[in-house]
Amino acid sequence: MSNIIYRDGTGVKQITSSVARRVREARMIGKALKSSRHPILVHIVPVRRCNLSCTYCNEYDDFSKPVQTSEMLSRIDRLAELGTAAVHLSGGEPLLHPDLDTIVHRIREHGMLAGVLTNGYLLNIQRIKRLNQAGLDHLQISVDNVNPDDVSKKSLKVLEPKLRWLAQYAQFDVNINSVLGSAVRNPKDALAVTRCAEALGFKSTVGIIHDHSGQLGPLSPDQKQIYDEIVNAAEKKFSDFVHYSKFQNNLAQGLPNEWQCHAGSRYLYVCEDGLVHYCSQQRGHPGIPLHRYTAEDLDREYSTVKSCASFCTVGCVHRVAVIDEFRENPRHALTQFFPDGLPRSVRILKWLFLPKPDGRQTAFSGLAAKLFRLR
């Protein structure tokens, strides 16, 4: 994270944590490019209850109790057995779970990347320090508008003090996600959120949300203009490219995507009842308990065709699919995604991991594989 301007003695620790994390992320991408037989990313729900009630959301209730900690730890152990690379705790509001730090720590003990998706309301300095100690890698906060309205209270006005604490104390990466779409009243709010995130030294992304009925329409001309402004200003890093890939750009224009969704295999959504679903929008499919989910299930779901794929807005599954497109046909994917030349970070990944056209390993790809423990 680049927020080293707000130091209170934790700056060196932030830098060393960040470097170590980059190495583990590169190892994760390398492993995902090498094999299709493990989940790359899992979202798991430690509590379905939320302290807010955004009108476009269908992923929460206002009464559920937290999942028993022993059961959560057992589910994390099972995900590690399946070879999962990264586990993100979502909800509801995951900070409502009293033992969230213990769960994060267990994820890290298994060598997996640990993330939390939160509305940020329950963050305070103590909570941030506990997440540091637990070894959290990533935290994402969605900020929907500048001032609260009847659609969403995830507002810059309310959350800015929390963002400043994060800038000062967090040793993990922070991503601020703004949104555009028919449920957003003032599209310019996304620009204000992005600028605030940049000023604090955070990474920022913009997502397109459906309305309360689940419908997704093209962005209006002024929304599209703001979307382009945010995307064009983003640094040309691999993570930015993966985020703003063809999927998001097509959705912004109301166009369908042609792709193979690997949910149920490379991406899993594990609900509060411990069942594996394709994603939060396709609960019940396949709906198998995680403790009975096997390598055969992963293999089957890798190629199961999902009829909902064309207008799917689940960005994390798109991003996982991009990695698999590179794994299946890397040279074709590179020319398809980067017709104007490769960004520097992608050139480095190509140099590190891509074998020669005849399939032989280069001296560097062999060395990199050893360095990142892919063999």
Ligand code: SF4
């Ligand atoms: S804060 Fe998140 S989980 Fe809670 S209602 Fe809003 S979108 Fe849903």
Ligand code: SF4
């Ligand atoms: S296409 Fe999208 S909505 Fe459908 S299962 Fe895959 S991730 Fe879920």
